[in-house]
Amino acid sequence: MSRKLELIVLAIILVFAVQFVYMSSTTDAEYGGADGEAEGVIEELTGGTYVPIAEPFWEPPSGEIESLLFGLQAAIGAGIIGYFLGYYRAKNLYEGEVAYKGKNRDSETRS
Amino acid sequence: MHVMEGFLPTPWWQVWFAISIPVIAFGIYKMNKLVNEKREILPLLAVAGAFIFVLSSLKLPSVTGSCSHPTGTGVAAIIFGPAISAVLGVIVLLYQALFLAHGGLTTLGANVFSMGIVGPVVAYLVYKTGMKANLNFYLVVFLAATLGDWATYVTTSVELALAFPDPTGGFVTSFGRFATVFALTQVPLAIMEGAVTALLFKYVINVKSDVLVELKVVEESVVRKLRGLSS
Structure with a gap:
């Protein structure tokens, strides 16, 4: 059975993995969650006045x-x-x- | 892509519920009908749902220096169509809202709309178009899953921008800011999701292509060609 597709997928993942290792060791990127960053943007847009209408229970x-x-x-x-x-x-x-x-x-x- | 609990003011969270609920209801109806008519699809339905479970739990680092997760809805969208994908999406989003404080109950409608509806619709349309154009099956699956994933994050940006327009620049400026957070971060993750989805399809084609042919996902001739190439 040909493993061509597996190799392509592996190569794609490797490219990003290498990029991640390189960047995480050379910069101080925090790798926080994008969902949380969006919260920060909301805060800036509303000038910190937005009060969430509900809390996770x-x-x-x-x-x-x-x-x-x-x-x-x-x-x-x-x-x-x-x-x-x-x-x-x-x-x-x-x-x-x-x-x-x-x-x-x-x-x-x-x- | 989770809009967090409480982060959509009235009327927006109701709006997204109003749009999502009919689709979910239609999806449940379609799913029941399909399962009753063809019980043999049940395992494949479970696999499609499980794939969403796995992929949406993996928070991957992106080139932008932040983390986000793929959606995994491409498999369900291609095999079962967008409506049933929406139902599977609800299950995963509920799990994450209840146990992980990711997303939330008030924002469930918005999150289902982006991940369970828009993503799968885009994936489905890309898939159908690509297969009509006679492109390579795995390439089409890759493109469908990649663009579906990405469309989900663009939709989340739209949802947030509508609810929180920039005081001076309005919707457009605001959309640009959310898209920088979501859509840009998602590009490499979407590509990886597309690649892994294509791989899963290779295994499904190898072990259970008859169901795919029965559901008119692929034609018999395509399966024969793919198996000929890969065996």
């Missing part, structure tokens, strides 16, 4: 808890994707083996 009490919940979110998603892609792959593989012993079918499902 619960906030993660610390950065650790926040990253826990973000990690959980990613893990749930990754688990579901991996489960179903793996399920389909194995299903194709074994159905192919039972139904056709032919070479064509086999190489197709293994791709």
Whole structure:
């Protein structure tokens, strides 16, 4: 199976990763969240007079808890994707083996 | 792209709810109908939703020196269309609003509009146009997911600029400032999202292309060509 697409994707991610490593070690960029920066812009535009009409009723009490919940979110998603892609792959593989012993079918499902 | 809790004054948060709710309702109707008619799509629906879960949890550093996250809605938009993507978007945005204080309940309408509706609509249209023009499938997926992601952040900038026009320059000046924060930061992240989305499609094509053909996402001939090239 050709890995061309994987290599292209890897190259794209690497370009940005290298850029990040370089920039984070040579400048003092803070890498804060864009959502928070927007809050700053709102404050400047309104001259600090804007009072939010509502507050989040619960906030993660610390950065650790926040990253826990973000990690959980990613893990749930990754688990579901991996489960179903793996399920389909194995299903194709074994159905192919039972139904056709032919070479064509086999190489197709293994791709 | 999350407009934070409380950061849209009346009447704007109601306006975005009013626009988003009909789309979500239509999406739920469409999703129920599709699942009842074709139960075999259920796992793929879960994968599309899970992809949004993963990508929207990853806050990535950008060239502008700040962090933002991709949206992951391209997969759902291409396979199931914008309305169902909006429903999946609601699930993720609710999780983040309730557990992470990212976004909020009053701003949910605005956030669903940008991430669940405009992004997927753009991705869907780019995908359909690209496939009609007979471009390479993975290139089209890349473009669709990239532009969909980016459109989401442009929309967030519009939403904030409408609610907070600049005292002297009005909407345009204000939009420029929010776009500098959101749309500019998002360019590299959108490109990465497009690339990863194309990769996911490669795996779906390899293991479960029959459902994609059934849902008329791709034609049989395209699948055969892609598998021929990649096997």
